[in-house]
Amino acid sequence: MAFQILLNFFLAFLWMFLQVSFTSTSFIIGYILGLIITFAFRRFFNSRFYLWRVFAVISLLLLFLKELILSNISVLKTILKPRLDIKPGIFELPTELKTDWEITLLANLITLTPGTLVVDISYDNKILYIHTLDIPDVDEAVNDIKNTFEKAIMEVSR
Amino acid sequence: MTEIIRFLIGFFLIVGSFLTLVTAFGLIRLPDVYTRNHAASKSATLGVMCILLATFLFFFLEEGHFNSRLILGIIFIFITAPVAGHLISRAAYNSGVPLWEKSVRDDLKGKQKYEKKNM
Numbered sequence: 001m002a003f004q005i006l007l008n009f010f011l012a013f014l015w016m017f018l019q020v021s022f023t024s025t026s027f028i029i030g031y032i033l034g035l036i037i038t039f040a041f042r043r044f045f046n047s048r049f050y051l052w053r054v055f056a057v058i059s060l061l062l063l064f065l066k067e068l069i070l071s072n073i074s075v076l077k078t079i080l081k082p083r084l085d086i087k088p089g090i091f092e093l094p095t096e097l098k099t100d101w102e103i104t105l106l107a108n109l110i111t112l113t114p115g116t117l118v119v120d121i122s123y124d125n126k127i128l129y130i131h132t133l134d135i136p137d138v139d140e141a142v143n144d145i146k147n148t149f150e151k152a153i154m155e156v157s158r
Numbered sequence: 159m160t161e162i163i164r165f166l167i168g169f170f171l172i173v174g175s176f177l178t179l180v181t182a183f184g185l186i187r188l189p190d191v192y193t194r195n196h197a198a199s200k201s202a203t204l205g206v207m208c209i210l211l212a213t214f215l216f217f218f219l220e221e222g223h224f225n226s227r228l229i230l231g232i233i234f235i236f237i238t239a240p241v242a243g244h245l246i247s248r249a250a251y252n253s254g255v256p257l258w259e260k261s262v263r264d265d266l267k268g269k270q271k272y273e274k275k276n277m
Binding site: 064068069071072075076078079080084086088089090107108111112115117118119120131133 | 196
């Protein structure tokens with residue numbers, strides 16, 4: 001992926017040298033032309049065309065923001081309810097993600113999800129221990145959300 | 159247009175300070191470290207982010223001054239707040255702070271057994 005971006009920059013600079021105009025506009029035009037060329041030659045690269053990955057990162061960021069707002073609403077409800085009828089607990093969640101940065105990202109996402117907070121991670125990076133505010137109704141719903149998160153993160157790293 | 163902008167700025171400010179207030183309530187009301195951490199790591203994050211966003215919008219749209227440090231502040235808080243929540247609750251668990259007595263499950267007790275089995 002880094003190689004594709006570097007190549008794209010190289011093509012943009014090539015365009016600037018061909019035009020003999022060193023302005024930001026000609027750089028942007030060259031970058032867009034280079035984007036078309038890298039897209040046309042995408043089957044010669046080992047990884048995917050890098051723009052798809054950029055889109056995946058943006059959608060992950062939007063997911064982050066959405067979850068942050070939803071979790072705030074749920075915490076608000078819990079705190080301002082007159083009777084404190086929560087059932088907290090710690091449950092374990094097996095994860096399929098491998099590298100460290102993916103797991104960090106997943107842990108951050110889970111911490112920003114409604115009613116969940118990562119307490120610990122086992123040494124072999126396979127199980128996340130998650131504290132939740134409400135075990136009965138969250139347990140299964142949360143697992144569904146995890147599947148969407150893991151999918152979104154895999155979409156970025158794959 | 160300026161009225162819409164002013165409305166937005168006021169809206170973000172009020173929401174941000176309301177969320178921070180609710181965080182303070184949560185710290186008083188909730189029973190143990192872990193549940194308090196829920197309130198502190200979520201509501202406070204969004205509250206401070208909203209206040210910073212309102213400040214940024216005010217200086218950008220009313221005074222015409224683009225302050226990039228506020229944006230950086232928003233990003234840094236967004237990244238670091240969940241990590242801080244995680245570290246505090248992990249330190250609490252490892253130093254033996256008990257869960258609330260009405261807690262239902264505690265899978266973390268089995269962690270050492272799990273690790274011994276898989277090491």
